[in-house]
Amino acid sequence: MPRLINLHPRRSSALALSALPFLLLLIVYIISSSLRLADNADDKLLPALGDLYSTFKQYALEPDQRSGEILLWLDTLASLKRITIALCISTTLSLFIGLCIGIIPLLRAAFGPFITVASMIPPLAVLPILFIALGLEETSKITLIVIGITPVMIRDLSQRCMELPTEQLIKAQSLGASTWLLIIRVVVPQMLPRLLGALRLSLASAWLFLISAEAIASTEGLGYRIFLVRRYLAMDVILPYVLWITLLAFTMDWMLRTLSRKLFPWAES
Amino acid sequence: MATLTVKRLWKEYGNQVVLENINLTVADHEFVTIVGASGSGKTTFLKMLLGIEQPSRGQLLIDDKPIAPEPDQQRGIVFQRYSLFPHLSVMDHVLLGLEFQGAPFVGRLFGTRRKQAVEKANEMLNSVGLYQARDKYPAQLSGGMQQRLSIAQSVICEPKILLLDEPFGALDPGITSDMHDLILNLWESRRMTIFMITHDVQESFKLGTRLLVFDKLRHDPQSPEAYGASITYDIPLRNGKKTQASAA
Incomplete structure (x- = not known):
């Protein structure tokens, strides 16, 4: 019997293994949900899969009765716009400043310690300042993400x-x-793949800051919607939205990885 | 054409004397090999020739002019490793110096100027046997090929002085003899002055026209850092020249 560390799964079984945790989660959900619903048919905490699906369909395909907008797309578009603008700004800034600090000793001496200290400021603590200084509009939300991930x-x-x-x-x-x-x-050519790598690692934080900002002051956006319907314990909206956000974040990550492989084949290994 | 003059050169770090009172004149087109125990200051000497370390006292002159205090095109350098650029193909490596010198703002050549540069690079790659590998990246090359590339990259810029810091130290013994032929050929055809550090005494005799041995002249067991190393032997060699190169 070989040691555990020398047992490698084959391609097909690796695929099956990777699906396992997802399936487990799904099964646990279905069981708990049906148990709760059997107990109380009006239970709102763990809706049946069918209910989740129909609510999601309603949000994704039918216009809202009050505003006439299709809410999921309205929210998605608003959120994606904010996060994309913020990521572009952060990437540009960090490439420029990171290079200056990394390569030029004089600039490193001048700004290195400042950046180190600045990166310790909890961005959410700055959010009230942003709202006061920049207002409740888009600028403050985008700025929060930029402040959060750039340092x-x-x-x-x-x-x-x-x-x-x-x-x-x-x-x-x-x-x-x-x-x-x-x-x-x-x-620069050697830093570009690193930059994409840093961007991928920052995606999770970027979403965190986006949703925080939207939760506090917004009129549309994925984070806004989740926190809005929370008042009605509408898990049938929140759960699909969380899945949708996860899917969006995962897709962005996957696109960046593919881009990096295409553009910088030499950086693989 | 470069004559190198070293006048009363000292290098100290605080109390520690690394090199003391080095005097040396090296004529154009010499092949100087340098040996010495580790800690004998031979690498420090090379770093001063390169311009990344400054002498504490004394002078370093190329053609009677003080050496620039930072690296420049006058002095090429081949390290033992880590000096290739992972993002550049073999061809781009060789073009790089030509592009630096021909395009100070964009760092790239276009049109006829690029064509001429590529021609020159092809010739260079042919002479070091890397033409077939011109589209490969450094990670795809063997250790010997990487060193050939590093040499070609420096030599195409036509430095007056080529500095080699144990260039073949990390290679398989089997291919070092090929590398010796290569460097002797380039030295003959390009008429550079070469300084080469090696820990292989045989190699130093085979390649050099002049052998320098770095060692401490005096030693104080109570404070080993009190005295620095100097050139203890300066041996003219004649065997490294023509015969070997033309036989190759």
Whole structure:
């Protein structure tokens, strides 16, 4: 009998194994839900799968009676717009600042400690300030996400810059590279896959900040909807919405990973 | 054409003397091999030639002009490892220096200028036997091929002085002899001055026209850092030259 650490699943069984936890969760849900419903047919906590499906269909396909909008798309579009804008801003900022801090010792001395301290500020503690200073509109929500994820991304990227072997930087200088050429031909190309990696890791936090901001002050958005219907214990809306958000986040992550593989084949391994 | 002059050169870190009173004149197109125990300051000496360490006292002159205090195109460098760029193909590695020098703002060449650069690069790659591998990335190359590439990348920029820091130290013994032929050929055809650190004494005799041995002249057992190393032997060699290169 080989050691446990030497037992590798085959492709097909690996697939089956990965499906296992999902199936388990589903089974546990179905059982608990039917038990509760058998006890009390009006139970709202764990609706039957059929109810979840029909509510989701209603939100996704039928216009809302009051506003005439299809709520799921209205919410999805609003949330995606906020998070996308925020992610673009954060990525640009962290590439620029991360490089400066990582490569140029003078800038590192000037701003490195500041970024380290700034990344320790709990972003949600700043949210009231943002609402006061920027109002309750889109700007403050986007700013919250940016403040939440950018410092960590900057630190990650500048760390990666500093991990570049000095041999590479010296070699490039001996080939006649100025600081500028060194940055655009040697450092940036090697940092782009790292940047996408940092972005993928920040996705979860970005969603967290988005939903927090929406929960507190908003008129549409996925987070807004969940917190709105919470008042009516509408688990049949909340659960599909949570699944939907998870699916969106997972898709974004998957797209970034695929993009990274396509664009930077040399970075695999 | 480069003559290197070293005048009363000292290197100290605080109380620790690493190198003391080095005096040296190296004529153009010499192949200087450097050996010495670890801690004998030979790497520090190379770093000062390269410009990433500065002398504490004394002067380093190329053609009677002080050496620049940071790396530049005058001095090429081949490290033992880690100096290739994982995101560049073999061809791009060799083009890189030409693009740095030909395009100071965008760092890339286009049109006819690129065509000329590619031609030059192809020639270079042919002469180091990497033409077939021109589209590969460093991770796909063997250790020997990586060192060939690192050498080609430096040599195409036509440095006056080429510095080699144990370039073949990490390679299989079987391929080092090929690498020796390669470096001797390039040294002959490009007329560079070469400084090469090695821990292989046989190699230093085979390749060099001049062998420098770094060691401490004096030793104080109570405070080992009190005295630095210097050049204890400076041996002219004639066997490294033509015969070997033309036989290859």
